[in-house]
Amino acid sequence: MKILVVDDEADVQPLFLQRFRKEIRNHEVEFDFAQSGEEALDYLKDKHSEVVLILSDINMPGMSGIELLTHIREDFPTPPPPVVMMITAYGDDENYKQAMDKGADDFLTKPLDFNLLKEKLKTL
């Protein structure tokens, strides 16, 4: 299962790789990373069919996670559409409402609870 993580913080990458160490070793999941919405859309142009899950931070400079979500839903509607989970440090209603309006499948708050995330992955 290919997962794309979109976050402007570079250190998110080793964190995910270590957290999912076993799963990666057992080839249960595979991670790719993008540091901005623009980069994520570029990546998806070629690989949108492979990506099952997109985890995206909302608060990024330039294209925000919400904008990225809008683009994903517009540009890649071919079934099955990827599952998109939005992540934010601001767990406020407004962010949540916006994300859900634009077609997010789930909404997570930072700091990420990886055990919860793993539980969610099992249901996909």
Place this chain on the structure above:
Amino acid sequence: MHFFTYLALFLLAMRLRKSIKLTPAASKWNMALYGVALGTVGLFFLLDDFIPSDEVNGIVIALVLLGVVQFLKREPDFERFRVLINAHYPLIVVAVVANAVELATQNFEFSHNYDNYWQTAQLVAFGWIFLRVATSKKQQSELKRISERKDELEILVAARTAEITQQRNELQETVKELQATQAQLIQQEKLASLGELTAGIAHEIQNPLNFVNNFSEVSMELIDEMEEEMAKGDIEEANAIAADIKQNLEKIRHHGKRADGIVKGMLQHSRASSNVKEPTNLNTIADEYFRLAYHGLRAKDKSFNAELVSNLDPNLPSINMVSQDVGRVLLNMFTNAFYAVHQKQKIIGGDFKPRVEVSTRTIVTPKGQEAEIMIKDNGSGIPDAIKDKIMQPFFTTKPAGEGTGLGLSLSYDIIVKAHKGHININSKEGEGSEFIITLPIA
């Protein structure tokens, strides 16, 4: 013939006596002048008997008059009567000459023909005294009027001066109060800008803290795994895990320091400036405040977003500066840039891509090496009409209650006055702005 000269001397003494009657010099000269007047009368009768020749008599009295006149001229007390005193010279000259000529020509026939002329001349010279006195009286009264007017003016000027002095003192007090108020305002401005950033700061601290927590958690798991691998005897894998743990600890330290830096910066920002210049890495400060300003605005207004571009020259030397002051300037410039792109976004909407860029580099100017930091945005720009006003204190284009109008004027004070740097602005309305700050590298 000589009668006029006596009369002139007598009148001179009497007039002077009368004139100085009410002055401090009166007691000094009163008796002397009285003496001269009486002496003249005495001389008139005495010399008349004593000197048989009228002409000689005339010359003697003329010389007496000359003596008196010369004496009076040397006395400062009679300075005021110079005109009157000088008016006697023609009479003295005429009297001496006339009588001398008479004496010399007594034996000639034709002299009598001239008698009348000499008499007339003496009369005219005598009259001259009165004429001069009359005009001098007029002058005196004119002078008196002028001096009275002068006194009035002096009083007026003194009153005005007192008034102005009082006003000046009041103004100085007011200036002192204003300076105190300004200092308070600056402090409040610092706190206000900090208040605006609270959410951003919280976010900026939250991020590294999340990493600290996450990496330490994952490291604990890795140690469990490592122990498992060691029990299995897979030393290679155990070593790989150990390397990961070491890397994680490095990350924890890095993010801990990052949070620490933000908290320290925040405290510095709110503290009154120490004004102590220290070698500082401008890039670090630029990066820190760039993100703070961005997240601060994001937290306030969810609709705001912008692309952040950093081109920081890694070889930039450290610069001697009051870091919290320069930090405030950058914060202000970033906030302005974000505000400008946000305003434009509101107007244009959809297709506009807000972009704010910060870049640093070293430049060589005639003054030597300087650090240049440029804050560039593609926002609404500055209208030409207000370009020369934006640095003025309390000038703001923001709606009432949103901006203090102190940001740029404080920035100017900090960069130009305190750090001997420059602020240059390039802006096109509707296209964007560039704020270029240069700081000398000591």
